[in-house]
Amino acid sequence: MDNRPIGVFDSGLGGLTAVRELMDLLPNESIVYLGDTGRVPYGTRSKETILKYARQDINFLNTFDLKAILIACGTITTNGLDMIQKEYPLPILGVAEPAARAAAAATRNGRIGLIATQASIRSGLYERIIRAESPQTEIFSVPCPLFVSLVEAGHYAKGDPMVKLAAEEYLTSLQEQKIDTLILGCTHYPLLSDAIEDFFGPAVTLINSGAQGALTFREMLAQKDLLADPQQVSATYQYYVTDRTEQFSRLAAVFLGRPVSGLVEQVVIDQ
Amino acid sequence: MDNRPIGVFDSGLGGLTAVRELMDLLPNESIVYLGDTGRVPYGTRSKETILKYARQDINFLNTFDLKAILIACGTITTNGLDMIQKEYPLPILGVAEPAARAAAAATRNGRIGLIATQASIRSGLYERIIRAESPQTEIFSVPCPLFVSLVEAGHYAKGDPMVKLAAEEYLTSLQEQKIDTLILGCTHYPLLSDAIEDFFGPAVTLINSGAQGALTFREMLAQKDLLADPQQVSATYQYYVTDRTEQFSRLAAVFLGRPVSGLVEQVVIDQ
Numbered sequence: 071m072d073n074r075p076i077g078v079f080d081s082g083l084g085g086l087t088a089v090r091e092l093m094d095l096l097p098n099e100s101i102v103y104l105g106d107t108g109r110v111p112y113g114t115r116s117k118e119t120i121l122k123y124a125r126q127d128i129n130f131l132n133t134f135d136l137k138a139i140l141i142a143c144g145t146i147t148t149n150g151l152d153m154i155q156k157e158y159p160l161p162i163l164g165v166a167e168p169a170a171r172a173a174a175a176a177t178r179n180g181r182i183g184l185i186a187t188q189a190s191i192r193s194g195l196y197e198r199i200i201r202a203e204s205p206q207t208e209i210f211s212v213p214c215p216l217f218v219s220l221v222e223a224g225h226y227a228k229g230d231p232m233v234k235l236a237a238e239e240y241l242t243s244l245q246e247q248k249i250d251t252l253i254l255g256c257t258h259y260p261l262l263s264d265a266i267e268d269f270f271g272p273a274v275t276l277i278n279s280g281a282q283g284a285l286t287f288r289e290m291l292a293q294k295d296l297l298a299d300p301q302q303v304s305a306t307y308q309y310y311v312t313d314r315t316e317q318f319s320r321l322a323a324v325f326l327g328r329p330v331s332g333l334v335e336q337v338v339i340d341q
Numbered sequence: 342m343d344n345r346p347i348g349v350f351d352s353g354l355g356g357l358t359a360v361r362e363l364m365d366l367l368p369n370e371s372i373v374y375l376g377d378t379g380r381v382p383y384g385t386r387s388k389e390t391i392l393k394y395a396r397q398d399i400n401f402l403n404t405f406d407l408k409a410i411l412i413a414c415g416t417i418t419t420n421g422l423d424m425i426q427k428e429y430p431l432p433i434l435g436v437a438e439p440a441a442r443a444a445a446a447a448t449r450n451g452r453i454g455l456i457a458t459q460a461s462i463r464s465g466l467y468e469r470i471i472r473a474e475s476p477q478t479e480i481f482s483v484p485c486p487l488f489v490s491l492v493e494a495g496h497y498a499k500g501d502p503m504v505k506l507a508a509e510e511y512l513t514s515l516q517e518q519k520i521d522t523l524i525l526g527c528t529h530y531p532l533l534s535d536a537i538e539d540f541f542g543p544a545v546t547l548i549n550s551g552a553q554g555a556l557t558f559r560e561m562l563a564q565k566d567l568l569a570d571p572q573q574v575s576a577t578y579q580y581y582v583t584d585r586t587e588q589f590s591r592l593a594a595v596f597l598g599r600p601v602s603g604l605v606e607q608v609v610i611d612q
Contacts, residue, residue, distance in 0.1 A: 108390050109380055114493075116585040116607075119379050216503075219490035222385075232487075232510075235503045314387040336387075340611060 072296040073303045075100035076287075077131040077139040081123070082110030083222070083318065084257035085142030086325035088165065088280030092140070093326075095288050098300045101307050102134050106339070108312030111218050112145045113187025113256065120149045120189060123340075128158060130310070130339040136160060137296050140287045144169075144186050144255045144279055148193035163290055165283030166190075169253050170199035173277045177251040180207045183244040183274075186255030188213040196253060210247045214240045218258045222321065228264040237262075237269045245270065253277045261325065307332030312339055343567040344574045346371035347558075348402040348410040352394070353381030354493070354589065355528035356413030357596035359436065359551030363411070364597075366559050369571045372578050373405050377610070379583030382489050383416045384458020384527065391420040391460060394611075399429060401581070401610040407431060408567050411558045415440075415457050415526045415550055419464035434561060436554030437461075440524050441470035444548045448522040451478045454515040454545075457526030459484040467524060481518045485511045489529045493592065499535040508533075508540045516541065524548045532596065578603030583610055 078089055082105050089103055104127055106112075112120050124146045131139060138161040141147050141154075147164030155162050173182045173196075184196050191211045200207050216236050225232050244252065250273060254260060257280040266276060291297050298305075307330075311318045315334045322330045349360055353376050360374055375398055377383075383391050395417045402410060409432040412418050412425075418435030426433050444453045444467075455467050462482045471478050487507050496503050515523065521544060525531060528551040537547060562568050569576075578601075582589045586605045593601045 108386060114584075114588065115379060119584055215494045216490060216496075219487060219494075223486045223490075225487075232503055232506045235506065239503075313385075313390055317385065 071299045072137045073298045074135050074137040075102050075306070077102050077104070077134065077136040078142050079104040079106070079127045079131060079139070080143040080257060081105070081112035081145060082107050083321055083325050084218070085280070086322055087257050087260040087278070088140060088142035088284050090326050091281045091284035092287065095284055096297070098298045098303060098305055100298070100303065100305050102131060102136065103307070103309045104131055105309070105311045105318065107318060111187070112143065113189050113218065114215060115189060117149045117189065120145060121153065124150045124154060125157070126339045128154065130337065132158070138162070138287070138291060140283060141165065142257050142280055142283060144190045144257060148190040148195040161290060161294065163283065163287050165257065165279040166195050166255070167199055168282035168286035169255065169277050169279035170196045171203060172282045173251050173253045174200045174203040174207060176275050176277065177207060179248065179250045180204070181247060181249045182207060182209050183247070183249035183252040184209055184211040184255050185214045185217070185240060185252065185259065186211070187218070188215060190255050196255060210244055210249060212240050212244060217262060218256065221258045221261050226261040226265065228268045230265070233262065233265045237265055241266065241269050249274060251275045251277060253279065255279055309334045310337045312337060342570045343408045344569045345406050345408040346373050346577070348373050348375070348405065348407040349413050350375040350377070350398045350402060350410070351414040351528060352376070352383035352416060353378050354592055354596050355489070356551070357593055358528050358531040358549070359411060359413035359555050361597050362552045362555035363558065366555055367568070369569045369574060369576055371569070371574065371576050373402060373407065374578070374580045375402055376580070376582045376589065378589060382458070383414065384460050384489065385486060386460060388420045388460065391416060392424065395421045395425060397610045399425065401608065403429070409433070409558070409562060411554060412436065413528050413551055413554060415461045415528060419461040419466040432561060432565065434554065434558050436528065436550040437466050437526070438470055439553035439557040440526065440548050440550035441467045442474060443553045444522050444524045445471045445474040445478060447546050447548065448478060450519065450521045451475070452518060452520045453478055453480050454518070454520035454523040455480055455482040455526050456485045456488070456511060456523065456530065457482070458489070459486060461526050467526060481515055481520060483511050483515060488533060489527065492529045492532050497532040497536065499539045501536070504533065504536045508536055512537065512540050520545060522546045522548060524550065526550055580605045581608045583608060
């Protein structure tokens, strides 16, 4: 048993889709969330920049007494998880490996699609994990630079004409490749699930990387005997952002699927 | 006469639309450009964050021996020009005042539209300048958070369906208000000029803030006797960015309206 909170972070708000899953899976766990909203998006940036920002994110989270950290961001996971795990003593998990394994297990025809940021796709990490599991599987990757901007601008509904156009632009080649499984490789994308399902129809299984990451995170906590004692603690939530809290509060409830309860505070982490 | 280069900076690539005008207006002036592509966009961020980033931008530019600086960014100009001018000894101009004055001079019916980032509109600077010139003028402001993302993702052509939808979303209320003049308050927006003209038709005059800023900048250099000696120098161009240069080089030619010639280098400015 370990009653200390867990840390979760992302470049912005997308990681809250993983927090949502954690709240459902682990209702007794307290969570300290950091969204680097002052520097979002990470997905168009270089590996070096992403790593620099990720270390500053973790250094901030480490000012709390945490038992473990979930990197709820596809871009950070794919560009730095291996290095970061070596640099910090506490358990740190990401969202890419759980999603890649789930996709490898889910595909029937061996044709998996991956949508993610440019930086995530450039890393090649999803391909490496899937090929290690099943070498015959084919992976088709498409960077979707507008999806994050659309979601953050409030465009994510299934019938939204701009979302439909973006879906057509990004997903048509995947449809032509006859994928049967699609990894949502960025934690912003679950908000677009309805629109993506609407595009593909029921033949394509969507893999939510934040949800898969949360499942694997729970397993890890259980294995290491780090779960909180439900008799002793009730969960508390703290949200930290690196830019104005107004912007965060407006959208956070949509990502969380419930009202924001708990502290929301702006912090400086880049010094 | 002063043969030292001028400095120009922006949160990203948008400022290159001002550089393009400077190159046409002042073909003998050497230019050092900084695009903070590692932290773009600024327009959704708080005033404090924008000011912090702007000071780091200028501190980097000041490592060169410059004669003057043009802030080729509506967001930085509206959120920090007054403070920044007090903090640095060299002449620093922005793009908001020139654009606001040009709009006040251009309107026939006293109804001006302003499209810009959220931070620019929040500042209220354009309204204050226009009202000081002509108190009866009405200003209608609309933040356009998706325009920058669309342009950076290569969506800016007049017939682009996503651009058309965004234009309808952002510009319909301005059309209903019967504006006859529209300030493009962000230096990314000139790339959308064709699409915006297509939406409004010829009845609305577009004011390009980068171009107006470049005109005023030339006047200031002439007044202070800071123009380069055309007999002595030929212009050189240096471009610095805070993220990968590949991303920059791909789009910069579109913004500049000509191929990129000169050094392009990635630098660290946030330390």
